[in-house]
Structure formats: C-alpha cells, structure tokens
Amino acid sequence: MSSSHLHPDLKQRVLSSFPHYGHSGIVEAARNLFTQIEGNAEDDESDSGGLLSSLLGAGCECEGYNLRIVGHSLGGAIAALLGVRLYHRYPNLHVYAFGPLPCADSIVAEACSQFVT
Numbered sequence: 001m002s003s004s005h006l007h008p009d010l011k012q013r014v015l016s017s018f019p020h021y022g023h024s025g026i027v028e029a030a031r032n033l034f035t036q037i038e039g040n041a042e043d044d045e046s047d048s049g050g051l052l053s054s055l056l057g058a059g060c061e062c063e064g065y066n067l068r069i070v071g072h073s074l075g076g077a078i079a080a081l082l083g084v085r086l087y088h089r090y091p092n093l094h095v096y097a098f099g100p101l102p103c104a105d106s107i108v109a110e111a112c113s114q115f116v117t
Contacts, residue, residue: 013107022081026074026103030081038086056090066092076100080116084108087115 038050055062067090071079076097081104083095095116104112 013111021105022103023077023101026077026081026101029078030085033078033082034085038089052086052090066094069093069095070098071096071100072098074101077103080104080112083116084112087112 037052039053052067054060056065056067057063067086069079069083069086071077077100079095080097080100083093084104087093093115095112097116109116
C-alpha cells in the first residue's frame with residue numbers, strides 16, 4: 001500500500017476493506033524469503049541494504065534492470081505475496097504465478113493485478 005504506483009482509488013478500496021486474510025504458512029514463507037533477500041522483514045519501508053538493494057539500487061551493478069519473480073503452485077503463491085512486499089521498492093517488478101494456491105482475497109488480488117499475472 002505504500003507504493004506511489006497504485007491508483008489512489010485502489011488504495012482506498014483495499015484500506016477500507018480490512019482485515020484481509022492469507023494462509024499463515026504462505027504469508028510466513030513470503031516474509032522469510034523477503035528477509036533473506038532484503039533484510040529486516042518487520043520494517044520493509046526502510047532501505048535495508050539487502051541483496052536486491054545491493055544489485056538493483058542506484059549506482060549498483062544491475063541498476064535499471066526489471067525484476068521478475070516466477071513460481072508454480074505453492075511457489076506461485078509465495079511469489080505473489082513476495083511481490084506485494086517488494087513492489088513499492090521495485091516498480092519494474094512483475095510476478096508470474098502459474099497455478100498458485102489461493103493466497104489473497106479478491107480485493108487484494110485486484111490491487112495486485114497490474115504486477116501479478
């Protein structure tokens with residue numbers, strides 16, 4: 001929700017429909033993966049200096065590259081939720097989830113539709 005790339009009406013719809021639910025195992029797996037590649041999972045607003053930031057950040061080796069996350073089944077669900085956490089930092093992100101397990105309600109799925117396929 002902190003991304004400036006989401007339409008304000010879409011943000012308002014998501015914010016006004018709390019709470020949202022997700023499978024705890026899938027949410028935890030996405031959180032753990034985020035921690036491994038970006039650092040502190042509790043504070044994903046800060047510039048943590050994680051692996052992705054060191055590759056894709058300003059002046060870094062892969063600056064300007066697009067980020068793609070791909071997963072199938074359980075991996076697709078984890079990829080989608082990881083994408084939700086990363087999108088505000090990497091607006092060139094796109095997630096391709098093939099046959100993902102249900103991991104988000106319809107409102108969150110609609111909010112993510114511009115960067116999750």
